[in-house]
Every structure is written in structure tokens, then in C-alpha cells.
Amino acid sequence: MQPFELFAIRYARNGPRKLGQNVISGDPHEDHSDLDFFVWVAKRGDRVFLIDTGMSAETAKRRRDTLIRVPADCIRLLGLDCAKIEDIIITHLHYDHAGTLDRYPRARLHVQDSEVAYATGRCMCSDLLRRGYDVDDVVHLVRCVHAGRVDFHDGDVEITSGLSLHRVGGHTGGSQVVRVWTERGWVVLASDASHLYYNIRKNAPFPSVYRVDEMVEGYRIIHRLAEGSWDHIIPGHDPLVMKLYPTLSSELEGIVRLDTAPLQPLPF
Numbered sequence: 001m002q003p004f005e006l007f008a009i010r011y012a013r014n015g016p017r018k019l020g021q022n023v024i025s026g027d028p029h030e031d032h033s034d035l036d037f038f039v040w041v042a043k044r045g046d047r048v049f050l051i052d053t054g055m056s057a058e059t060a061k062r063r064r065d066t067l068i069r070v071p072a073d074c075i076r077l078l079g080l081d082c083a084k085i086e087d088i089i090i091t092h093l094h095y096d097h098a099g100t101l102d103r104y105p106r107a108r109l110h111v112q113d114s115e116v117a118y119a120t121g122r123c124m125c126s127d128l129l130r131r132g133y134d135v136d137d138v139v140h141l142v143r144c145v146h147a148g149r150v151d152f153h154d155g156d157v158e159i160t161s162g163l164s165l166h167r168v169g170g171h172t173g174g175s176q177v178v179r180v181w182t183e184r185g186w187v188v189l190a191s192d193a194s195h196l197y198y199n200i201r202k203n204a205p206f207p208s209v210y211r212v213d214e215m216v217e218g219y220r221i222i223h224r225l226a227e228g229s230w231d232h233i234i235p236g237h238d239p240l241v242m243k244l245y246p247t248l249s250s251e252l253e254g255i256v257r258l259d260t261a262p263l264q265p266l267p268f
Contacts, residue, residue: 118173
């Protein structure tokens with residue numbers, strides 16, 4: 001099985017934050033980890049997958065996140081053209097994962113049935129549950145459905161040899177994680193199924209959650225998919241990712257390789 005090269009691109013950050021913002025029932029006065037925002041790229045000779053698309057500058061300003069760069073503008077640093085991307089995996093439809101879809105006119109979008117049903121159904125009548133969504137992003141996804149550009153998946157599916165999707169739910173109604181075969185074995189992009197290493201290691205759910213039971217079960221699923229190796233799990237928003245994995249070059253700061261072993265042991 002031919003391995004993928006796998007990259008994380010940091011494009012924004014949010015902080016400072018307190019423990020209560022990162023863990024249910026966490027102390028609202030105790031300092032805790034900031035959040036980094038990422039998209040990911042899996043590439044090999046025959047296929048390229050962009051995993052999530054980030055958000056626009058306008059959305060970052062409105063949401064009070066600090067934008068570093070718009071992903072659609074910087075994937076060219078990996079030799080990619082957003083106008084030519086053919087496959088995008090959307091882990092879930094929150095604003096920081098499914099924005100700027102209009103920048104990818106040729107792409108097929110891979111999403112879970114349950115995520116689209118959740119993001120367009122009665123749960124969005126709740127201010128709490130819909131606050132992570134940008135209605136324009138969701139409407140654009142629906143337009144892509146009507147244009148025949150969306151591949152719906154129901155649960156676990158192997159899209160191609162060495163890359164599979166796994167529905168875990170929890171954070172949203174249809175969140176999915178991505179398992180990628182690399183030179184160092186299976187690597188699991190957890191996305192927001194675990195925002196931080198802290199969440200999955202401490203079995204401590206993040207406060208932005210649809211179903212806590214699914215989120216906790218998702219931690220077990222992710223650990224199993226990673227064959228029990230914590231350093232083969234990549235959380236969705238942990239600044240440690242930038243410290244643990246090697247950059248490609250000084251000119252490409254903020255882009256790290258995930259298909260190689262961490263530069264140092266995980267601090268737990």
C-alpha cells in the first residue's frame with residue numbers, strides 16, 4: 001500500500017483561554033491551552049485530499065479569531081492549486097472547517113449523511129447548537145449537493161487504499177475522523193473529535209458538544225484506529241502539533257509533516 005505524505009497547515013489561533021473553555025466543568029479561572037486552527041493535506045502520486053478548508057478573513061474577524069492566512073491562498077506552498085483540487089473531506093460543517101468552499105470549483109466534497117442532516121435540520125433551531133455554523137457555508141454545501149458535487153457517507157468508508165473516514169459524532173451530529181496510511185503507519189486526524197491532546201488523554205470532553213456519550217466513545221474509537229499509539233493521533237486544535245512535528249523549511253513556517261515521527265516524545 002503506497003503511503004501518503006501528510007501535512008498540517010496552521011492558519012489561525014484563538015486565545016488566551018481558560019480551562020473552562022476547553023473542558024466541561026473546567027475551572028473558569030485556570031489558564032489553559034490556546035487553540036490553533038488547521039487544515040490538512042494528504043498527498044501521493046495518484047491522489048490529493050484536502051481535509052477541511054478553514055475560514056475566510058471576514059469570518060475570522062467576525063468570530064474574533066486571529067487569522068494567520070487563508071488556507072486557499074497558502075496551499076500553493078505545497079504545490080497545490082485550489083482551483084484544481086478534486087477531493088475535499090469535510091470533517092464537519094463548523095465555520096472554521098467548511099468555509100471558502102467557493103474557492104474549490106472542481107472539488108468533490110466528502111461528508112457524513114448525519115452531518116448534513118444535523119446542520120440543516122431541527123437542531124439548528126437552537127442558538128447553542130447552531131453557533132458553530134456559518135449559514136452561508138451550509139447553504140454553499142447545499143448548492144454543491146444540488147450540483148452533484150457531494151459524496152455522502154454513512155459511517156465508516158475507505159475512499160481509497162490507505163485513506164478512510166470514520167463517523168464518531170459527539171462534537172456535532174456527524175463529525176468524522178480521517179485515518180491515513182503514511183511511512184510511519186496509520187495516523188488519525190481527529191479534527192474536533194478531540195480539540196486537544198488533553199481532551200482525549202484525560203477523557204475530558206470539550207464544551208462544544210452535541211452528545212457527550214458519543215464524544216467519549218469517539219476517544220476510544222480514535223485510539224483504536226491509531227492502534228494504541230498516542231503519537232499517531234493528531235488533535236484538531238492543539239498548539240503542540242506545531243512543536244512536535246518538523247517544518248518543511250524556514251520559508252514554510254506553520255506547515256509541518258505528520259507522516260514522520262515527532263521530534264520529541266509527547267509530554268504525557
